[in-house]
Amino acid sequence: GPQRRIGVGPELMAPEEISRYVPGFRAPGLALAAFERQAAVADPHRTATAFAARAQELGARVYTGTAVTAIRLRDGRVEGVETDRGFVRCEWVIHAAGAWAPRLAAGIGVDLPVKPGSLSVCAFDPRYEGWSTETPTWMDLDTVTYARPDARGLIIAGSDHDQKGDEDDGEAGALNRSAPAEPDPDVYHGAPDDLTAALVYERIVDRCPWAEGARLVRGWIGVDAYTPDYHLIFAEAPAGSRCLHVTGGSGNSFKLSPAVGEAVAEYVASGSCTYLDTQAFSLERFATGRLFRGAYRMHILG
Numbered sequence: 414g415p416q417r418r419i420g421v422g423p424e425l426m427a428p429e430e431i432s433r434y435v436p437g438f439r440a441p442g443l444a445l446a447a448f449e450r451q452a453a454v455a456d457p458h459r460t461a462t463a464f465a466a467r468a469q470e471l472g473a474r475v476y477t478g479t480a481v482t483a484i485r486l487r488d489g490r491v492e493g494v495e496t497d498r499g500f501v502r503c504e505w506v507i508h509a510a511g512a513w514a515p516r517l518a519a520g521i522g523v524d525l526p527v528k529p530g531s532l533s534v535c536a537f538d539p540r541y542e543g544w545s546t547e548t549p550t551w552m553d554l555d556t557v558t559y560a561r562p563d564a565r566g567l568i569i570a571g572s573d574h575d576q577k578g579d580e581d582d583g584e585a586g587a588l589n590r591s592a593p594a595e596p597d598p599d600v601y602h603g604a605p606d607d608l609t610a611a612l613v614y615e616r617i618v619d620r621c622p623w624a625e626g627a628r629l630v631r632g633w634i635g636v637d638a639y640t641p642d643y644h645l646i647f648a649e650a651p652a653g654s655r656c657l658h659v660t661g662g663s664g665n666s667f668k669l670s671p672a673v674g675e676a677v678a679e680y681v682a683s684g685s686c687t688y689l690d691t692q693a694f695s696l697e698r699f700a701t702g703r704l705f706r707g708a709y710r711m712h713i714l715g
């Protein structure tokens with residue numbers, strides 16, 4: 414339905430057919446399967462560094478390992494940013510500090526309603542010849558568990574912490590429901606705890622029994638900024654300040670980054686944005702209760 418209308422076109426198939434693509438996949442309990450032949454995985458590190466490299470080719474200067482300590486306004490307009498390597502004067506600030514954004518925003522009197530939340534990933538060594546770097550990613554929507562091969566053929570997997578999807582969550586559910594109210598993003602680092610790793614393992618083995626005994630090679634935790642409606646904030650605040658806050662990835666905004674980049678470029682170049690509806694992503698929506706709702710009721714799947 415909705416996917417076909419935007420030209421994605423997944424093929425529907427009986428769950429038993431999944432094993433043609435993911436060898437040894439067990440389908441009991443599944444009603445229907447959808448397969449998107451042209452889907453692929455983009456490596457997040459390579460994608461981010463490719464964006465940075467292209468920006469540098471176009472004249473940008475990139476300062477890694479440099480912390481912005483404050484945004485400075487003068488007469489309500491951006492003057493520059495303080496960093497741990499000195500002051501940088503600029504006409505615009507694109508403030509995209511993710512889960513750390515509320516601190517810098519508070520310094521200029523802007524309240525960003527985002528909270529940090531974590532997502533865990535586990536890597537298992539499958540030791541099974543049916544699983545290869547060519548195996549498609551699979552996701553079981555019943556337990557919101559996914560697995561995909563990495564470049565070496567390990568199983569990269571994750572799962573929602575809760576047992577079942579909740580219809581009332583609408584789009585905001587699925588992988589995102591583990592967003593806690595913990596205010597400090599720096600507490601999320603290292604590896605997932607044993608219970609989380611065991612849950613992921615159990616759910617992978619449930620669908621792929623050949624993974625029984627697969628060794629946990631490593632795991633890691635990432636942090637993202639969660640908004641109350643699980644959609645991005647794209648907002649110039651204070652109004653007219655030339656400080657554009659772009660945060661609130663809510664566990665699902667890697668894939669949006671090319672589109673968000675287009676929108677930022679247009680907004681900075683022209684002061685407005687036709688590329689996306691800035692009202693829909695405004696800060697005001699949280700005060701007025703007009704939260705973002707997609708055109709269809711569906712979970713965001715990562």
Ligand SMILES: Cc1cc2nc3c(=O)[nH]c(=O)nc-3n(C[C@H](O)[C@H](O)[C@H](O)COP(=O)(O)OP(=O)(O)OC[C@H]3O[C@@H](n4cnc5c(N)ncnc54)[C@H](O)[C@@H]3O)c2cc1C
Nearest residue numbers: 480481509510511513532635636662664665666667668715
């Ligand atoms: C395990 C995991 C799996 C995910 N899977 C998917 C997926 O399949 N699909 C999808 O679309 N999304 C996925 N996401 C979500 C996606 O990664 C995020 O939504 C996205 O990265 C948010 O981008 P961002 O630029 O807003 O924030 P971030 O990527 O968090 O970047 C913010 C950056 O700002 C830096 N920073 C913070 N404070 C300062 C400061 N004071 N000075 C300088 N720099 C600062 C931080 O170091 C960080 O590099 C996943 C996330 C995780 C953790």
